[in-house]
Amino acid sequence: MTIRKIITVLSAAALLFTAGCSFSDYKNNKDTESIPSCTKELFAMDTYMTVTAYGENSEKAVSEALTEIQRLDSLLSTGKKDSEISILNKTGKANLSEDSRYLMDKADYIFSSTGGAFDITVYPLMTLWGFQGGEPSLPEDKQIKEVLTLIGQDRIKYNDSEIILGNGQGIDFGGIAKGYTGDRIMKIFEKNDIVSGIISLGGNVQCYGKKTDGSLWRCGITDPDNPEDKSSLIGTVEVSDKSVVTSGGYERFFKDENSGVTYHHIMDPSTGYSADNGLLSVTIVSSDGTLADGLSTACFVMGEDKAIEFWRQHSSEFDMILINDKREITVTQGISQNFTSDRIWNVES
Secondary structure, rough: OOEEEEEOOOOOOOOEEOOOOEOOOOOOOOHHHOOOOEEEEEOOOOOEEEEEEEEEOOHHHHHHHHHHHHHHHHHOOOOOOOHHHHHHHHEEEOOOHHHHHHHHHHHHHHHHHOOOOHHHHHHHHHHHHHOOOOOOOOHHHHHHHHHOOOOOHHHHHEEOOOOEOOOOOOOHHHHHHHHHHHHHHHHHHHHHOOOOEEEEEEEEEEEOOOOOOOOOOOEEEOOOOOOOOOOOEEEEEEEEEEEEEEOOOOOOOEEOOOOOEEEEEEEEOOOEEEOOEEEEEEEEEEEEEHHHHHHHHHHHHHHHHHHHHHHOOOOOOOOOEEEEOOOOOEEEHHHHHHHOOOEEEEOOO
């Protein structure tokens, strides 16, 4: 393990996107003035989203992207009673669409490879805690233990066309849906011959190609100690044709009035409680947005040591930036040359 310290000055003209935050204003970037561009925003999947494309077909591509976002939201959202997933959770049985079959296969891969650290069957657990359509509060330990008997993706019956849930089980693709949506939009950009593009889907930032001036996109990593301040970054990573996904306990949380303990929404499927393995945030960088989305949760649940060991076994698939509760930053070797911070950080090889 090596240690580096790099001082970074972000010029006001730099194009900066923040993983887990929001877009900064790109319109003053003079390098883009000669290329047609289009940017549109919408609220979907419980978050604000922004889609930007550069190219002759930019308006068409962005319009198609927004339509695709709305289609997937209607299909996959657990908050929409007529969605495919809501109907499945209510009836316990469904013939899956092509999108849901893909997500089931991807979820199964992430579940198996991470030893269950990522699990789409945590839906009843999220509901119990109030993070899914309710007011978050601490359940009784007995209730948690009862719900844990329903958790485990290997407990559901699934084949290429049908899925059957056990009594009381439910699934939630929320941990990979935005990543999948980003991948779908990248295909739309490609079909429309987009020169350059970038999307922000809540905590997911996905970049298409490079910026129009040929430089890399610069994505900022939220400071877990100051997440509300969009200008407060713990570092930046420069990428092209990559997804940058950040998960952190600061995103959704509550403090129990009786104990004073803070609980967040990233559940450990093995305990039924908020993951408490010494990490404040995990950022995954990968060309596969769906994988990046799932692994940002899985690596957070695994904790630093297990996450690093997992990366060593799968380094061809992703890289990551870890911030632990000692405020130490660890960056994996594959993106170490593209990461900058004004703090001391470790390179993991």
